[in-house]
Amino acid sequence: MTHTLPTIRLRPKANARAIRHGFPWVYDNELVTDRRTKALTPGVIARLEDNERTPMGLVAVNTGSRIIARVLDRDPEAMIDRTWLEARVARALAHRDRIYDAPFYRLVHAEADGLPGVVIDRFGDVAVIQPNAAWAEVMLDDLAAAVMTIAGVSTVVKNASGRSRALEGLGEETLVIQGALDGPVPVPMNGATYMADILGGQKTGLFFDQRPNHAFAATLSKGARVLDVFSHVGGFGLAALAAGADSAMAVDGSAPALALAEQGAEATGVADRFTPLKGDAFAVLEALQEEGAQFDVVICDPPAFAPSKKALEAGLRAYERLARLAAPLVAPGGYLGLCSCSHAADLTRFRNSSARGIGRAGRSAQLIHTGYAGPDHPQLPQLAESGYLKACFFRLDG
Numbered sequence: 001m002t003h004t005l006p007t008i009r010l011r012p013k014a015n016a017r018a019i020r021h022g023f024p025w026v027y028d029n030e031l032v033t034d035r036r037t038k039a040l041t042p043g044v045i046a047r048l049e050d051n052e053r054t055p056m057g058l059v060a061v062n063t064g065s066r067i068i069a070r071v072l073d074r075d076p077e078a079m080i081d082r083t084w085l086e087a088r089v090a091r092a093l094a095h096r097d098r099i100y101d102a103p104f105y106r107l108v109h110a111e112a113d114g115l116p117g118v119v120i121d122r123f124g125d126v127a128v129i130q131p132n133a134a135w136a137e138v139m140l141d142d143l144a145a146a147v148m149t150i151a152g153v154s155t156v157v158k159n160a161s162g163r164s165r166a167l168e169g170l171g172e173e174t175l176v177i178q179g180a181l182d183g184p185v186p187v188p189m190n191g192a193t194y195m196a197d198i199l200g201g202q203k204t205g206l207f208f209d210q211r212p213n214h215a216f217a218a219t220l221s222k223g224a225r226v227l228d229v230f231s232h233v234g235g236f237g238l239a240a241l242a243a244g245a246d247s248a249m250a251v252d253g254s255a256p257a258l259a260l261a262e263q264g265a266e267a268t269g270v271a272d273r274f275t276p277l278k279g280d281a282f283a284v285l286e287a288l289q290e291e292g293a294q295f296d297v298v299i300c301d302p303p304a305f306a307p308s309k310k311a312l313e314a315g316l317r318a319y320e321r322l323a324r325l326a327a328p329l330v331a332p333g334g335y336l337g338l339c340s341c342s343h344a345a346d347l348t349r350f351r352n353s354s355a356r357g358i359g360r361a362g363r364s365a366q367l368i369h370t371g372y373a374g375p376d377h378p379q380l381p382q383l384a385e386s387g388y389l390k391a392c393f394f395r396l397d398g
Contacts, residue, residue, distance in 0.1 A: 005047050008061060010039050018140045019048075019071065022382040024111045025026035026059065026069035038063050040167065045072065045080050060116065060135030064169040069114035070133060070378065085139070085146035093151055096122075096376055104187050105376040106208050107151065112380040113239035113306070117164070120147060122354045123185045123196055126155040128204040132164035144178055147186060155179030157189040159204055165306060174199055184260060186267060190215050191242035193267035194233055195260040202232065205297040209373035210235065210301065213339065216371055217299055218243035220335045220393075223298035227288075227329060229281050234261035234274075236299040236337070241270035245297075247373070252282050287324035297328050299337040301391075306342035315342055316353045323357025327365075330396045336365070351392050352365040358394060365394040 010016055014030035015023070018267065026048070040046065042062040048069060049055055055076035059069035061190035070081055092113040096105045108120035117133025127147045131137045137160075139360050144156045156178040165172065176199070181332065183193040187206055198203035214236055221240035228237035238261070241248050248270075250261050258276040265274035277284060281302065306315025323338055330336050336358070340350045347370070358365050371391035379387040 001332075005045055005058070006036070006040060006061075007049060008032070008040075008059070009053065010056075010260075011052050016050040016056070018382070022380070024071045024380065025067045025180065025382060026071075028063075028066055029067040029090055031166075033063065039063075040084070043138035043235040045135065047076050053100065054167045060133060062134040062168055065134070067167075069373070070111075070135070072114075072116065072135070080139075082142040082146055085115075085143055086150050089120075089146050091148040095378075097230050100190060101376055103151075103263045104208070105187065105374075107147070107376075108310055109377050110386070111383055112378040118143070119204070121151065121206070121208060122151065123198065123205070124196060125153050126157065126179075126181060126185055127151060127153045128157045128159050128198055130159050130162070130204065132162070132168065132170075133168065134168050136311060137170055140177070148178060153179075155181055157181065157198055157204075159198075160176055160218070163299075163308055164201070184263070187255075188265075190218060190239040191269075192234065192238035193264055194238060196233070197256070197260055197265045200241070200256065203259070206233065206260055207235070209341075209375075209377045209389050210339070210391075211374045213337070214239035216369055216391075216393065217297060217335075218245075221297050222243040224334075225294070225331075226293040227298045228283065229298070229300040229326065230302045231261060231276075232257050235301060236266045236271070237261070237274065238264050238268055240297065241265070242266050242268055245273070246350040247273045247275065248278055249295075251277045251279060251281055253278065266273075282325060284320070285322075285329065289325065289328050293329055294331040294334075296331050296334045297337070298326050298327050298334070299339070305340040306345040307339070309344050312342075312349075315345055316349060319345070319350060319353040319358070320357040323328075323354045324341055324360045325344045325357075327358045327361035327363045327396060335368075335393060335394065335395055337391060337393045339389070339391045341389050343381060343385045345390075346384075347390045350390050354394075358396070364397045367392060368395050369393040 119130040184349040222244040226248040237248035265271040307317040375390040
Protein backbone atom coordinates (compact mmCIF):
# COMPACT_ATOMS: atom_id res chain seq x y z
CA MET A 1 0.00 0.00 0.00
CA THR A 2 2.99 2.31 -0.23
CA HIS A 3 1.45 3.79 -3.39
CA THR A 4 -1.01 5.60 -1.12
CA LEU A 5 1.74 7.38 0.75
CA PRO A 6 2.59 10.99 -0.05
CA THR A 7 5.88 11.64 -1.84
CA ILE A 8 8.44 14.29 -0.97
CA ARG A 9 11.49 15.22 -3.01
CA LEU A 10 14.98 16.51 -2.35
CA ARG A 11 16.23 19.73 -3.87
CA PRO A 12 18.98 19.39 -6.49
CA LYS A 13 21.64 20.69 -4.10
CA ALA A 14 20.64 18.42 -1.21
CA ASN A 15 23.24 15.91 -0.07
CA ALA A 16 21.49 12.80 -1.36
CA ARG A 17 24.76 10.84 -1.19
CA ALA A 18 25.00 11.36 2.60
CA ILE A 19 21.44 10.10 3.04
CA ARG A 20 22.13 7.06 0.86
CA HIS A 21 25.21 6.37 2.97
CA GLY A 22 23.27 6.38 6.21
CA PHE A 23 22.75 9.96 7.36
CA PRO A 24 19.26 9.81 8.90
CA TRP A 25 17.99 13.38 8.60
CA VAL A 26 16.73 15.70 5.89
CA TYR A 27 16.84 19.38 6.82
CA ASP A 28 14.12 21.81 5.80
CA ASN A 29 16.40 23.63 3.32
CA GLU A 30 17.11 20.35 1.50
CA LEU A 31 13.50 19.51 0.65
CA VAL A 32 11.12 20.84 -1.96
CA THR A 33 8.47 22.38 0.28
CA ASP A 34 5.61 23.07 -2.08
CA ARG A 35 2.04 23.64 -0.94
CA ARG A 36 1.29 19.91 -0.85
CA THR A 37 4.34 19.15 1.31
CA LYS A 38 3.62 22.02 3.69
CA ALA A 39 0.10 20.64 4.19
CA LEU A 40 1.36 17.26 5.46
CA THR A 41 0.31 16.41 9.01
CA PRO A 42 3.26 16.29 11.44
CA GLY A 43 4.34 12.67 11.86
CA VAL A 44 3.03 11.39 8.55
CA ILE A 45 5.00 8.70 6.73
CA ALA A 46 6.09 9.59 3.19
CA ARG A 47 8.24 8.25 0.37
CA LEU A 48 11.46 10.20 -0.15
CA GLU A 49 12.82 10.72 -3.65
CA ASP A 50 15.97 12.43 -4.82
CA ASN A 51 15.75 15.34 -7.24
CA GLU A 52 15.67 12.92 -10.16
CA ARG A 53 12.66 11.16 -8.60
CA THR A 54 14.59 8.02 -7.67
CA PRO A 55 13.04 6.45 -4.53
CA MET A 56 15.31 6.59 -1.46
CA GLY A 57 13.10 5.09 1.24
CA LEU A 58 10.43 5.95 3.76
CA VAL A 59 10.65 8.95 6.06
CA ALA A 60 8.64 10.54 8.86
CA VAL A 61 7.79 14.15 8.03
CA ASN A 62 7.36 17.17 10.28
CA THR A 63 7.25 20.43 8.33
CA GLY A 64 7.36 22.37 11.58
CA SER A 65 10.81 21.04 12.46
CA ARG A 66 14.27 22.00 11.25
CA ILE A 67 14.70 18.25 10.74
CA ILE A 68 11.86 18.02 8.26
CA ALA A 69 12.22 14.29 7.54
CA ARG A 70 13.73 11.36 9.46
CA VAL A 71 14.65 8.20 7.61
CA LEU A 72 12.70 5.19 8.89
CA ASP A 73 13.48 2.54 6.29
CA ARG A 74 15.70 2.40 3.19
CA ASP A 75 13.13 0.16 1.52
CA PRO A 76 10.50 2.35 -0.18
CA GLU A 77 8.13 -0.64 -0.15
CA ALA A 78 8.32 -1.23 3.61
CA MET A 79 5.19 -1.04 5.76
CA ILE A 80 5.64 1.08 8.88
CA ASP A 81 3.23 -0.62 11.26
CA ARG A 82 3.23 -2.52 14.55
CA THR A 83 4.98 -5.51 13.01
CA TRP A 84 7.74 -3.21 11.73
CA LEU A 85 8.06 -1.65 15.20
CA GLU A 86 8.26 -5.08 16.82
CA ALA A 87 11.12 -6.04 14.51
CA ARG A 88 13.08 -2.91 15.43
CA VAL A 89 12.50 -3.40 19.16
CA ALA A 90 13.45 -7.09 18.90
CA ARG A 91 16.72 -6.17 17.19
CA ALA A 92 17.52 -3.67 19.94
CA LEU A 93 16.60 -6.11 22.69
CA ALA A 94 18.82 -8.87 21.29
CA HIS A 95 21.84 -6.57 21.68
CA ARG A 96 21.00 -5.66 25.29
CA ASP A 97 20.23 -9.25 26.26
CA ARG A 98 23.69 -10.27 25.09
CA ILE A 99 25.41 -7.63 27.23
CA TYR A 100 23.40 -7.35 30.45
CA ASP A 101 22.34 -10.03 32.91
CA ALA A 102 19.54 -7.91 34.35
CA PRO A 103 16.84 -5.94 32.47
CA PHE A 104 18.00 -2.44 33.39
CA TYR A 105 19.34 -0.49 30.40
CA ARG A 106 18.52 1.80 27.52
CA LEU A 107 16.47 -0.44 25.28
CA VAL A 108 16.23 1.90 22.28
CA HIS A 109 18.66 4.72 21.51
CA ALA A 110 16.86 6.63 18.79
CA GLU A 111 18.48 6.79 15.34
CA ALA A 112 21.25 4.36 16.29
CA ASP A 113 18.61 1.66 16.90
CA GLY A 114 16.61 2.48 13.78
CA LEU A 115 13.83 4.35 15.61
CA PRO A 116 14.64 8.03 15.03
CA GLY A 117 13.68 10.36 17.83
CA VAL A 118 12.63 7.49 20.11
CA VAL A 119 14.31 6.79 23.45
CA ILE A 120 13.20 3.83 25.58
CA ASP A 121 14.73 3.06 28.97
CA ARG A 122 13.95 -0.21 30.72
CA PHE A 123 13.65 -0.60 34.46
CA GLY A 124 12.86 -4.28 34.93
CA ASP A 125 9.15 -4.65 34.30
CA VAL A 126 8.77 -0.96 33.42
CA ALA A 127 9.58 0.71 30.10
CA VAL A 128 9.78 4.49 29.74
CA ILE A 129 9.22 5.80 26.23
CA GLN A 130 10.33 9.27 25.17
CA PRO A 131 8.60 9.98 21.83
CA ASN A 132 10.79 12.92 20.81
CA ALA A 133 9.65 13.02 17.19
CA ALA A 134 6.17 13.65 15.79
CA TRP A 135 5.88 10.26 14.09
CA ALA A 136 6.53 8.48 17.40
CA GLU A 137 3.83 10.55 19.06
CA VAL A 138 1.38 9.51 16.34
CA MET A 139 2.34 5.82 16.65
CA LEU A 140 2.78 5.76 20.42
CA ASP A 141 0.07 3.16 21.07
CA ASP A 142 1.61 0.78 18.54
CA LEU A 143 5.08 1.47 19.92
CA ALA A 144 3.97 0.73 23.48
CA ALA A 145 2.28 -2.48 22.34
CA ALA A 146 5.44 -3.52 20.49
CA VAL A 147 7.59 -2.97 23.58
CA MET A 148 5.19 -4.93 25.77
CA THR A 149 5.07 -7.81 23.28
CA ILE A 150 8.80 -8.04 22.61
CA ALA A 151 10.31 -7.07 25.98
CA GLY A 152 7.55 -8.56 28.10
CA VAL A 153 7.13 -5.51 30.35
CA SER A 154 3.77 -4.88 31.96
CA THR A 155 4.08 -1.13 32.62
CA VAL A 156 4.78 1.56 30.04
CA VAL A 157 5.32 5.21 30.88
CA LYS A 158 5.24 8.07 28.41
CA ASN A 159 7.85 10.68 29.30
CA ALA A 160 7.24 13.60 26.98
CA SER A 161 9.47 16.44 28.09
CA GLY A 162 12.61 18.26 27.10
CA ARG A 163 14.21 20.36 24.40
CA SER A 164 13.90 17.76 21.63
CA ARG A 165 10.12 17.71 21.81
CA ALA A 166 9.94 21.49 21.83
CA LEU A 167 11.97 21.57 18.59
CA GLU A 168 9.39 19.19 17.09
CA GLY A 169 6.50 21.41 18.19
CA LEU A 170 5.30 18.82 20.70
CA GLY A 171 3.96 19.44 24.20
CA GLU A 172 5.06 18.01 27.52
CA GLU A 173 3.31 15.16 29.30
CA THR A 174 4.37 12.35 31.61
CA LEU A 175 1.93 9.58 32.48
CA VAL A 176 1.47 5.84 32.81
CA ILE A 177 -0.12 4.58 29.59
CA GLN A 178 -0.14 0.86 30.42
CA GLY A 179 0.00 -0.97 33.75
CA ALA A 180 0.69 0.68 37.10
CA LEU A 181 3.59 2.26 38.96
CA ASP A 182 3.94 2.73 42.70
CA GLY A 183 6.91 4.79 43.81
CA PRO A 184 10.58 4.76 42.79
CA VAL A 185 12.04 1.67 41.14
CA PRO A 186 15.23 0.16 42.62
CA VAL A 187 17.91 -0.33 39.97
CA PRO A 188 20.97 -2.54 40.59
CA MET A 189 24.07 -1.21 38.87
CA ASN A 190 27.79 -1.55 39.55
CA GLY A 191 27.17 -3.17 42.92
CA ALA A 192 24.98 -0.31 44.17
CA THR A 193 21.22 0.18 44.24
CA TYR A 194 19.83 3.35 42.71
CA MET A 195 16.29 4.63 43.18
CA ALA A 196 14.73 5.83 39.92
CA ASP A 197 11.81 8.24 40.18
CA ILE A 198 10.33 7.45 36.79
CA LEU A 199 7.37 9.83 36.97
CA GLY A 200 8.92 12.78 38.77
CA GLY A 201 12.67 12.61 38.21
CA GLN A 202 14.98 14.00 35.54
CA LYS A 203 14.64 12.47 32.07
CA THR A 204 13.48 8.86 32.58
CA GLY A 205 14.61 8.78 36.22
CA LEU A 206 18.16 7.47 35.88
CA PHE A 207 21.15 7.96 33.58
CA PHE A 208 22.15 4.53 32.30
CA ASP A 209 24.70 6.08 29.94
CA GLN A 210 27.21 6.73 32.74
CA ARG A 211 27.33 3.09 33.88
CA PRO A 212 30.85 2.32 32.51
CA ASN A 213 32.20 5.65 33.78
CA HIS A 214 30.75 4.97 37.24
CA ALA A 215 32.55 1.62 37.10
CA PHE A 216 35.87 3.16 36.13
CA ALA A 217 35.66 5.80 38.85
CA ALA A 218 34.85 3.03 41.32
CA THR A 219 38.16 1.32 40.49
CA LEU A 220 39.93 4.48 41.71
CA SER A 221 37.87 4.76 44.87
CA LYS A 222 38.74 1.89 47.23
CA GLY A 223 39.64 3.46 50.56
CA ALA A 224 39.14 6.93 49.06
CA ARG A 225 37.34 10.11 50.06
CA VAL A 226 35.01 10.83 47.14
CA LEU A 227 33.23 14.01 46.10
CA ASP A 228 30.39 13.53 43.59
CA VAL A 229 29.25 16.89 42.18
CA PHE A 230 25.95 17.07 40.26
CA SER A 231 25.27 13.66 41.78
CA HIS A 232 21.57 13.33 40.83
CA VAL A 233 20.37 10.13 42.60
CA GLY A 234 23.82 9.02 43.70
CA GLY A 235 25.64 8.50 40.43
CA PHE A 236 29.33 8.13 40.99
CA GLY A 237 29.14 8.30 44.79
CA LEU A 238 27.10 5.15 45.34
CA ALA A 239 29.22 3.14 42.88
CA ALA A 240 32.36 4.31 44.69
CA LEU A 241 30.96 3.33 48.08
CA ALA A 242 29.92 -0.08 46.77
CA ALA A 243 33.53 -0.53 45.63
CA GLY A 244 34.92 0.29 49.06
CA ALA A 245 35.30 4.06 49.26
CA ASP A 246 35.75 5.35 52.80
CA SER A 247 33.25 8.16 52.25
CA ALA A 248 31.27 9.92 49.55
CA MET A 249 29.77 13.40 49.59
CA ALA A 250 27.03 13.94 47.00
CA VAL A 251 26.32 17.51 45.89
CA ASP A 252 23.19 18.41 43.94
CA GLY A 253 20.76 21.28 43.66
CA SER A 254 17.71 19.01 43.85
CA ALA A 255 16.44 17.97 47.27
CA PRO A 256 14.23 15.20 45.79
CA ALA A 257 17.21 13.75 43.90
CA LEU A 258 19.34 13.75 47.05
CA ALA A 259 16.51 12.09 48.99
CA LEU A 260 16.53 9.31 46.41
CA ALA A 261 20.33 9.12 46.70
CA GLU A 262 19.95 8.63 50.46
CA GLN A 263 17.41 5.86 49.85
CA GLY A 264 19.88 4.28 47.45
CA ALA A 265 22.65 4.49 50.04
CA GLU A 266 20.37 2.74 52.56
CA ALA A 267 19.47 0.04 50.05
CA THR A 268 23.16 -0.46 49.19
CA GLY A 269 24.11 -0.66 52.87
CA VAL A 270 26.49 2.32 52.78
CA ALA A 271 24.39 5.05 54.40
CA ASP A 272 26.91 5.52 57.23
CA ARG A 273 29.54 6.61 54.70
CA PHE A 274 27.29 8.77 52.53
CA THR A 275 26.76 12.51 52.98
CA PRO A 276 24.27 14.45 50.82
CA LEU A 277 24.77 18.21 50.41
CA LYS A 278 22.19 20.39 48.68
CA GLY A 279 23.44 23.50 46.98
CA ASP A 280 24.64 25.21 43.83
CA ALA A 281 27.59 23.18 42.60
CA PHE A 282 29.86 26.14 41.86
CA ALA A 283 29.12 27.76 45.22
CA VAL A 284 29.71 24.49 47.06
CA LEU A 285 33.05 23.97 45.31
CA GLU A 286 34.15 27.46 46.30
CA ALA A 287 33.04 26.92 49.91
CA LEU A 288 34.84 23.58 50.16
CA GLN A 289 38.00 25.18 48.83
CA GLU A 290 37.80 27.92 51.44
CA GLU A 291 37.46 25.23 54.10
CA GLY A 292 40.59 23.51 52.80
CA ALA A 293 38.67 20.31 52.06
CA GLN A 294 40.52 17.54 50.22
CA PHE A 295 39.27 14.43 48.43
CA ASP A 296 41.04 11.54 46.76
CA VAL A 297 38.52 11.36 43.93
CA VAL A 298 36.40 14.26 42.64
CA ILE A 299 33.82 13.73 39.89
CA CYS A 300 31.80 16.47 38.21
CA ASP A 301 28.93 15.34 35.98
CA PRO A 302 26.99 18.50 35.10
CA PRO A 303 23.96 18.92 32.86
CA ALA A 304 24.63 19.97 29.27
CA PHE A 305 26.35 23.35 29.43
CA ALA A 306 26.39 23.48 25.60
CA PRO A 307 23.06 21.99 24.42
CA SER A 308 23.38 23.70 21.02
CA LYS A 309 26.00 25.27 18.77
CA LYS A 310 24.83 28.72 19.83
CA ALA A 311 25.61 27.86 23.44
CA LEU A 312 29.00 26.27 22.69
CA GLU A 313 31.39 29.06 23.70
CA ALA A 314 29.53 29.83 26.92
CA GLY A 315 29.38 26.12 27.65
CA LEU A 316 33.12 25.65 27.15
CA ARG A 317 33.78 28.51 29.57
CA ALA A 318 31.52 26.82 32.11
CA TYR A 319 33.40 23.52 31.75
CA GLU A 320 36.69 25.37 32.23
CA ARG A 321 35.39 27.12 35.34
CA LEU A 322 34.15 23.85 36.78
CA ALA A 323 37.55 22.25 36.30
CA ARG A 324 39.27 25.27 37.86
CA LEU A 325 37.09 25.10 40.97
CA ALA A 326 37.25 21.31 41.33
CA ALA A 327 41.00 20.82 40.85
CA PRO A 328 42.11 22.41 44.15
CA LEU A 329 39.94 19.94 46.06
CA VAL A 330 41.87 16.94 44.72
CA ALA A 331 44.51 15.63 47.11
CA PRO A 332 48.07 15.17 45.74
CA GLY A 333 48.08 12.12 43.49
CA GLY A 334 44.30 12.04 43.46
CA TYR A 335 41.88 11.86 40.56
CA LEU A 336 39.53 14.32 38.88
CA GLY A 337 36.78 13.09 36.57
CA LEU A 338 35.03 15.64 34.37
CA CYS A 339 32.02 14.78 32.22
CA SER A 340 30.07 16.42 29.41
CA CYS A 341 26.79 15.34 27.86
CA SER A 342 26.82 18.27 25.38
CA HIS A 343 26.89 16.95 21.82
CA ALA A 344 27.80 20.45 20.58
CA ALA A 345 31.10 20.27 22.51
CA ASP A 346 33.21 17.59 20.88
CA LEU A 347 35.78 15.60 22.85
CA THR A 348 38.75 17.72 21.83
CA ARG A 349 37.19 21.03 22.82
CA PHE A 350 35.80 19.65 26.06
CA ARG A 351 39.12 18.06 26.99
CA ASN A 352 40.98 21.28 26.20
CA SER A 353 38.59 23.36 28.31
CA SER A 354 39.01 20.94 31.18
CA ALA A 355 42.80 21.03 30.89
CA ARG A 356 42.81 24.83 30.84
CA GLY A 357 40.74 24.90 34.01
CA ILE A 358 43.08 22.49 35.76
CA GLY A 359 46.05 24.58 34.68
CA ARG A 360 44.43 27.80 35.85
CA ALA A 361 44.01 26.16 39.25
CA GLY A 362 47.79 25.74 39.41
CA ARG A 363 47.73 21.97 38.98
CA SER A 364 49.30 19.76 36.35
CA ALA A 365 47.68 16.55 35.27
CA GLN A 366 47.91 13.29 33.40
CA LEU A 367 44.94 12.24 31.31
CA ILE A 368 44.53 8.60 32.33
CA HIS A 369 41.22 7.56 30.81
CA THR A 370 38.53 8.76 28.42
CA GLY A 371 35.08 7.26 28.79
CA TYR A 372 31.91 7.31 26.75
CA ALA A 373 28.33 6.12 27.04
CA GLY A 374 27.75 2.42 27.54
CA PRO A 375 26.98 -0.06 24.75
CA ASP A 376 23.26 0.29 25.38
CA HIS A 377 23.73 3.79 23.93
CA PRO A 378 25.12 2.84 20.50
CA GLN A 379 26.34 5.51 18.12
CA LEU A 380 25.21 5.90 14.54
CA PRO A 381 28.53 6.48 12.77
CA GLN A 382 26.99 8.94 10.33
CA LEU A 383 25.41 11.04 13.10
CA ALA A 384 27.87 12.82 15.39
CA GLU A 385 25.07 13.86 17.74
CA SER A 386 24.58 10.24 18.81
CA GLY A 387 28.02 10.25 20.48
CA TYR A 388 27.31 12.97 23.02
CA LEU A 389 28.83 11.71 26.31
CA LYS A 390 32.49 12.25 27.22
CA ALA A 391 34.25 11.60 30.52
CA CYS A 392 37.89 12.61 31.04
CA PHE A 393 39.73 11.29 34.07
CA PHE A 394 42.90 13.07 35.20
CA ARG A 395 45.50 12.27 37.85
CA LEU A 396 46.68 15.48 39.47
CA ASP A 397 50.12 16.18 40.84
CA GLY A 398 50.92 17.57 44.26
